[in-house]
Amino acid sequence: MIKVAALVGSIRKDSYNMKLTNFIQERYKDRLNINVVPIRDIAHYDQDIEHEAPASVQRFKSELSDVDAYLVVTPEFNHSIPGVLKNALDWLSRGSREMAGKPTFIAGASMGALGTVRAQMQLRQILNAPGMGANVLPGNEILIGSVQNKINDQGQLTDQDTIEFIDGVIEQFILFTEAQLVKS
Numbered sequence: 001m002i003k004v005a006a007l008v009g010s011i012r013k014d015s016y017n018m019k020l021t022n023f024i025q026e027r028y029k030d031r032l033n034i035n036v037v038p039i040r041d042i043a044h045y046d047q048d049i050e051h052e053a054p055a056s057v058q059r060f061k062s063e064l065s066d067v068d069a070y071l072v073v074t075p076e077f078n079h080s081i082p083g084v085l086k087n088a089l090d091w092l093s094r095g096s097r098e099m100a101g102k103p104t105f106i107a108g109a110s111m112g113a114l115g116t117v118r119a120q121m122q123l124r125q126i127l128n129a130p131g132m133g134a135n136v137l138p139g140n141e142i143l144i145g146s147v148q149n150k151i152n153d154q155g156q157l158t159d160q161d162t163i164e165f166i167d168g169v170i171e172q173f174i175l176f177t178e179a180q181l182v183k184s
Ligand SMILES: Cc1cc2nc3c(=O)[nH]c(=O)nc-3n(C[C@H](O)[C@H](O)[C@H](O)COP(=O)(O)O)c2cc1C
Pocket: 010, 011, 012, 014, 015, 016, 017, 018, 075, 076, 077, 078, 079, 080, 109, 110, 111, 112, 113, 114, 115, 116
């Protein structure tokens, strides 16, 4: 089964983006083994210490040592991705460069109408930077606006159109990832 590490840009306990991630994790569990890797406690990136990285960074990187693919789920903060997520990605662009060449898909949910579109545009740019080099699924976007109307109190995604849309993107991602795994 494809082993996927999920990085989620919101660390608050009632995060819609975490709920979305948990929904994806559960719905496709027969085909994707998605593990949410915590990013809350990772030290701030600092080039002075990167060769003897703090334990929080070593732990984070070691959890990614054998993953096949990545899922990055981001809210939008001030038209960009949250700092906690950028920090995690900056660490991954250095040394062992865990995301380089790895199939990656991105998703995001926000309470506004635009559903993280600006944050996701920036996230694609970041993931395409030479240090990152992630292999991002082209032509597919999971952008969920007005998420507060689509996820119920139990944290389940209830909007049928959104579910069907996600089904289609996941199908594309599995095909994309399997093709990469055959090549490598
Ligand atoms: C500091 C801050 C900045 C925000 N900026 C934006 C924004 O630029 N665009 C947007 O659509 N929503 C923005 N929001 C609203 C978030 O979309 C909303 O809080 C969302 O629920 C955050 O994701 P989460 O539920 O996973 O924590 C902002 C929220 C915060 C706390």
